[in-house]
Amino acid sequence: MTVLNYHHLRLFHRIAHEGSLTRAAEFLNLSQSALSVQLQRLEQMLGHELFERRGKKLILTEAGRIALDYADTVFETGDELIKVLQGRPRTAQHVLRVGALTTLSRNFQLAFLRPLIGRPDVELVLRSGTMHELLAQLEMHSLDVVLATIAVRRDAATDLHSHLIAEQPVSLVGRPSPDGKPLRFPDALRTVPVMLPSLDSEIRVALDRVLSLAGIHPIIQAEVDDMAMLRLLAREGEGVAVVPPIVVQDELNAGLLIEHCRIPDVTERFYAIVQTRRFPNPLLRELVTVNGSLPVASDAG
Structure with a gap:
């Protein structure tokens, strides 16, 4: 049976949040080479690369984003344990990262997210920006879905899909x-x-x-x-x-x-744009059904 090495996970957690082997090594008081070896061992154990290099930057892969979400949960749970025993309980949460065009109706966004709003086990991270900015974040796995009024063009160079969720x-x-x-x-x-x-x-x-x-x-x-x-x-x-x-x-x-x-x-059409992923966010599945349709607020007036 494969057993997760939590020391390796802690090192990965620091690298991911620092975004740099150099800064993480300085923080942990380790050499870059030693830190790199520990990261490689974690990747070998998980069977996936967790980062890809773009110039001097370390960018999380899809597997890396999933691993970071779980690592955040693991270490937050440890903090929660201490707080609970100290009489200060805290609830662990799952995260859904949503991007929306700056010009998109706020009422539509609210209607889309309503099934998750107020759930104690869910944290919503909301970002706004241009289509170019949001799609770049989606492809870097820092967003789970982009809400827009236009669909993305499908071609061989992209693995983005536009689901029509309301008209x-x-x-x-x-x-x-x-x-x-x-x-x-x-x-x-x-x-x-x-x-x-x-x-x-x-x-x-x-x-x-x-x-x-x-x-x-x-x-x-x-x-x-x-x-x-x-x-x-x-x-x-x-x-x-x-x-x-x-x-x-x-x-x-x-x-x-x-x-x-x-x-x-x-009419105006609303789309949920997602990237094909081996590990889709389960919270997103609750919002977008298999055929891509989602009931939105009924017509007003």
């Missing part, structure tokens, strides 16, 4: 009108100022196509690439905003905004 309608949303008259799409946009997603948004591309076919040139009040900002503008502006209702769900429920009408043939 939301898009509506004209605004403050309640004094006369109570309903707005009708697309004719309302001949005279009512509108706040739109930016030109690189799939919503905007689809909307511009519909308006062009109808011969309508909208009065554009604002173009915004951040859904959180578009939400705020919808609350303050006199015109209407083109948004998925889930973005302004709280305002719709409170009556601060109303959904004037749905926009036919225009």
